Amino acid sequence: MFSRTRMIGGALAVITTLLVLTNQRDVGIARDELIYMSTGDRYADWWAGLVTFDHGPGPASVDKTWGGAPGSGNNTEHPPLIKTMIGISHKLFHGVLGDLTAYRLPGALLHGLLVFLVYSMVFQLWGLMEAMVSAMLVMLLPRALFHAGLAAFDAPIMTLWFAAVYAYWRCLDGRRWPWQAGVVFGLALATKHTALLLPFALGAHYVIVGFRAGGLRGIITHRWRLIVSLAILGPLTLYVLWPWLWYAPVAHLKQWLTFHLTHVHYNFEYLGHNWNAPRFPWHVAIVTTLFTVPVATLASALVGASVWILDRANLPDKPRAPVLLLALSAAVSIGPFLLGSTPIFGAEKHWMPVLPTICIAAGVGVVWAARSAVAFIGSRRSLTVTTRRGIMVVVIGAVLLAGAVETMTAQPYALTWYNALAGGAPGGADKGMNRQFWGVAARGVLDVLATDAPAEGTIPVYSHDASPAWGMYIKEGLLPKWLPDAGWEEGGVKASQRALVIHEKHFNRHDYMIWKAYGTVQPMFVLRADGVPIVSVYKRPR
Amino acid sequence: MSDRSRPVAALPAVLLVAVALWEVVATRCDATSVPGDDAWRDAAAEVRAAFHPGDLIVFAPDWVDPTGRLHLGDLIPVDVAARMDAARFGRIWELSIRGAHHPDTAGLDPVSSEIHAGVTVRRFERAPAIVLADIRDRMLGILTSGGGIGPAVELAEVGFEPHRCIQITPNPGQQSRITFPDLPLGSELVGYVGLSDVFTRRDIRAPGKLEVEIAGKLAATVSPGVDDGWVRFAVPTTPGTAPVTFIASADAPKRQICFAAEARK
Numbered sequence: 001m002f003s004r005t006r007m008i009g010g011a012l013a014v015i016t017t018l019l020v021l022t023n024q025r026d027v028g029i030a031r032d033e034l035i036y037m038s039t040g041d042r043y044a045d046w047w048a049g050l051v052t053f054d055h056g057p058g059p060a061s062v063d064k065t066w067g068g069a070p071g072s073g074n075n076t077e078h079p080p081l082i083k084t085m086i087g088i089s090h091k092l093f094h095g096v097l098g099d100l101t102a103y104r105l106p107g108a109l110l111h112g113l114l115v116f117l118v119y120s121m122v123f124q125l126w127g128l129m130e131a132m133v134s135a136m137l138v139m140l141l142p143r144a145l146f147h148a149g150l151a152a153f154d155a156p157i158m159t160l161w162f163a164a165v166y167a168y169w170r171c172l173d174g175r176r177w178p179w180q181a182g183v184v185f186g187l188a189l190a191t192k193h194t195a196l197l198l199p200f201a202l203g204a205h206y207v208i209v210g211f212r213a214g215g216l217r218g219i220i221t222h223r224w225r226l227i228v229s230l231a232i233l234g235p236l237t238l239y240v241l242w243p244w245l246w247y248a249p250v251a252h253l254k255q256w257l258t259f260h261l262t263h264v265h266y267n268f269e270y271l272g273h274n275w276n277a278p279r280f281p282w283h284v285a286i287v288t289t290l291f292t293v294p295v296a297t298l299a300s301a302l303v304g305a306s307v308w309i310l311d312r313a314n315l316p317d318k319p320r321a322p323v324l325l326l327a328l329s330a331a332v333s334i335g336p337f338l339l340g341s342t343p344i345f346g347a348e349k350h351w352m353p354v355l356p357t358i359c360i361a362a363g364v365g366v367v368w369a370a371r372s373a374v375a376f377i378g379s380r381r382s383l384t385v386t387t388r389r390g391i392m393v394v395v396i397g398a399v400l401l402a403g404a405v406e407t408m409t410a411q412p413y414a415l416t417w418y419n420a421l422a423g424g425a426p427g428g429a430d431k432g433m434n435r436q437f438w439g440v441a442a443r444g445v446l447d448v449l450a451t452d453a454p455a456e457g458t459i460p461v462y463s464h465d466a467s468p469a470w471g472m473y474i475k476e477g478l479l480p481k482w483l484p485d486a487g488w489e490e491g492g493v494k495a496s497q498r499a500l501v502i503h504e505k506h507f508n509r510h511d512y513m514i515w516k517a518y519g520t521v522q523p524m525f526v527l528r529a530d531g532v533p534i535v536s537v538y539k540r541p542r
Numbered sequence: 543m544s545d546r547s548r549p550v551a552a553l554p555a556v557l558l559v560a561v562a563l564w565e566v567v568a569t570r571c572d573a574t575s576v577p578g579d580d581a582w583r584d585a586a587a588e589v590r591a592a593f594h595p596g597d598l599i600v601f602a603p604d605w606v607d608p609t610g611r612l613h614l615g616d617l618i619p620v621d622v623a624a625r626m627d628a629a630r631f632g633r634i635w636e637l638s639i640r641g642a643h644h645p646d647t648a649g650l651d652p653v654s655s656e657i658h659a660g661v662t663v664r665r666f667e668r669a670p671a672i673v674l675a676d677i678r679d680r681m682l683g684i685l686t687s688g689g690g691i692g693p694a695v696e697l698a699e700v701g702f703e704p705h706r707c708i709q710i711t712p713n714p715g716q717q718s719r720i721t722f723p724d725l726p727l728g729s730e731l732v733g734y735v736g737l738s739d740v741f742t743r744r745d746i747r748a749p750g751k752l753e754v755e756i757a758g759k760l761a762a763t764v765s766p767g768v769d770d771g772w773v774r775f776a777v778p779t780t781p782g783t784a785p786v787t788f789i790a791s792a793d794a795p796k797r798q799i800c801f802a803a804e805a806r807k
Binding site: 265267277295296299300365366368369370373375376377380391394395398399401402405409419420423425426427429430505506509511516519520521522523526528531532533536 | 552556557558561562565568569575576577605606608611614616619620623702703740743747768
């Protein structure tokens, strides 16, 4: 029986992975992906060379591939796990999937894993129906689906964060060797620095359940092996996976953390203002989440959270307090963004670990609401099994349908999309919400450039934020070779025959540079997402 | 949690279904709510049929500007797009969607208004400001002192808008003086100043300062900050000619100050 239900979770995971892989084909290449792809290739080569004895693990060898200050060529500002997976995946699957999809495969697989883990946890706590619905609501998150299709860390850390929460919860069962929690926490640390927040959630939870179990003494003794596992195996896993730490762990850890504690503030539009320096509004994370999660999912989560609060005497698994754990996980992942000093660029991608909690609350909430409706109608008239199921299908199906419609509407320009509460992409633009970032939308004008280009001669294109991806677009066959990138800033504009502006408020300056050089303000083409301009293409007048 | 025999037990389900169905409909309506190219072509045709050289064309809301320029950009010279303000334009065409209005038409009543499948074309007419002198066109013969980078007329980004303005980067703690020795003046000198370049505005947070001296007397002081955009100033003047000096200064380095001014009748 359990294996059959596990198969349902597995099937949902596979569907999710396929959905991500299908969707990413139309998603442009994000600026940062190129860095992760190239470093990932080198990391994978290094590990392959190590196991085949082509080189040893000496300091010179490590430094060449893994070393350097954060911000330099080996991308030491980010831990290695996902980049290594990206590189290995490319090595193994580029012949089958093509270069880009092979790089993006790990993100898709991890998103499937997230759906499976959500399903598994909810199944154990609330049952099959809640598990299926929660998992599907994770699948139908427009922005998360988008991020999962990129060769980057933001969707993966959501998975690894939740995996760490799940493993910790499972290991609270008193097992003798709770190594799983420590190792998974270490994998999260090796994914992205935001995992450093996890101990705040897990620690607070442990103190509470420990105190409940044994008073003050319980805080120390309740499941002490679990704490040892997290404290020892977590950092150890990070250390093993990141050769940069092998020879100067303290100094390099310090460099890594300092980079993020002193990170430059990128430009980000929020409610009509371009923010690039603190203090930021305290409500950025709340409003952005309210505008980027399907409304029906949010409403269901509200119902679910209300049920948990009002019926707290009947919460499942009281000794391990999983609802408290989920709440703490969400609070800790989004909390720093309420401070006004934490960088807000990237928006929801930086607090995506809040999403599993929202979806679990939503899954529990909508199933509870459907069952309550069935019970109410059943108290008034006799219902057949078919009718009962029909009511459940209508209520749950409506919420899932809303998520599905939002998800389909959002792609492939999900960073421009906002939910119905915001008024969609046009409503988001009206409200001055961030239009996009990373230059991904340039993918949508490549065919326009290719079609318009003459068959002979070189036509340099000023591509500004899409510049790092230009070579990959040509390699992927999305652009002809005679449309090379023209270069950076004014020199690039001067050298260009075509020019792109990827519309973000702080990129307006690219328009003005082009107007000055081309002598016209008229683009030849404007790519729009639901009517909202996202890329303009200019052609130099003859 | 609750007594499931009471009607309230069904309320959450009803509300969730209602929210979900609303969301399905609203999502698709929102996604198709912005007028497409056919509507813009019709609207542009109306403008082209009655456009006079020297007319100003604006679009609202600001995010639809690229779409507007796609259809009518050939009628908008770069200098008009990068104007100091709209006062010198006697006829303004506003093409707008979603009920928006452009700031340059604030307080004006349209003389005509037509809607083309969601794109509203309004024409405004008014007596334009008569410009006696535009300092951007009188850079030959200026006197400068105090160092710094510039002055030079640039098409600059100030407050995320395009402005053709005189840009100068004063040395920290020093005054860069730019004097127009014989500037024809009317009854008012109107100008704007702001800090150009989003990245220096991000990295250097201190404000800049612009002072205006007319015939050696301080007439105006403006201190634009990093979030202030294109800041207006106006000074009453006595008709005739007079030396007008603009004094740019900043405590911080790399502070790019960009300004423009017109002497108006």
